[in-house]
Amino acid sequence: MNKKNFDGLDKIISWRRLEDKDREEVMQNLVSHENWKSCFSEVAPGLLLFARQWVHSAADAEDIVQEVFIKFWRRNHKIENRALLYAAVRSIALDFIRRDSRRARREASAVGEIDEFIEPQFEFEDDTQRALAEAINFLPCEQREVLVMKIWNELTFAEIAGALGISQNTAASRYRYALAALRNALQPK
């Protein structure tokens, strides 16, 4: 390897060292501030609800949200970039399912008949709300994720489209289908 190549390598190495040092400084600055708590309190319930669509337990959803939030914060992404935030939750949740599928199958075969999780995703006030929450669980996944992002996270259709990689029209139509299905489910028969 000639001298020119070594110079190039040195530049890369020093640049990476500088990057690591800067990142540590940035992170130390962030740690010294308490503002992440207020920021997290605001977004956490909606993010957890969003993550719960793919995992059965609140503990798993919290693991996913924690991972996303810390990555997001460390990389200095703006929390206002909600399309990216929800895309990250979705991506990590799907990774989580892939990673855990073998273990989940093994445990399901070991414990056999036990598979129903009843941990509530919402805080109910009355029976109507309970029925509504149950009806949400029966929605197709692609409708439910749009509904969760729109109602409890207040994302625009443009942001939803960005997070899910679909068109705004598709996002809006999935939302309308979800609402129609829920309205039908709640109508007295």
Add this chain to the structure above:
Amino acid sequence: MNDFSEIENELRRLRPAQPSPILFDRIEEAMAEPRRASAAADARSGWWRFTEQPYNWGLGLAAAAALVLFAAITMERQQNRGKEIAQISPEAQTAPLSNRGEASTSSDKLVPAGATRLVYNTRNEGLQFARGSGQPLRRFRYQTHETWQWRNPTTGASLRVSYPSEEVVLIPVSGQ
């Protein structure tokens, strides 16, 4: 005109479950460890970092050379020992076989010397219903690190085995 305004309002009245207070502690703890976290974040690019730094190649080669040297020395010793055994074999034949067996088992015997089980994480994975049963079960997952130790009282040699383990426990929840 939005035909769905009524159902939208109903949905907005539903409040998502709040995160557990421990989640805040966990995040705070993770944020307080910038060095470890940055190392974890770079774990994916670890191989790239290894290859881009020439001195790491040197370390790797040195380690490989040391391994080859060690293997060569071990093989040479084994060969020498084999020669010695071959030379003294006529004398060894005079020793009774039963005694030799006992001597080897007593000196090779390892007896259990201890076991530890460190639970480093407990997760409450929520409630479940067993099919056909009205009683809910709470599911806990324990992540542990178990260590077993054996010791040879004659030679003082010890053997320790450590491994991570995971245990899922279902505990019936009473209705009261």
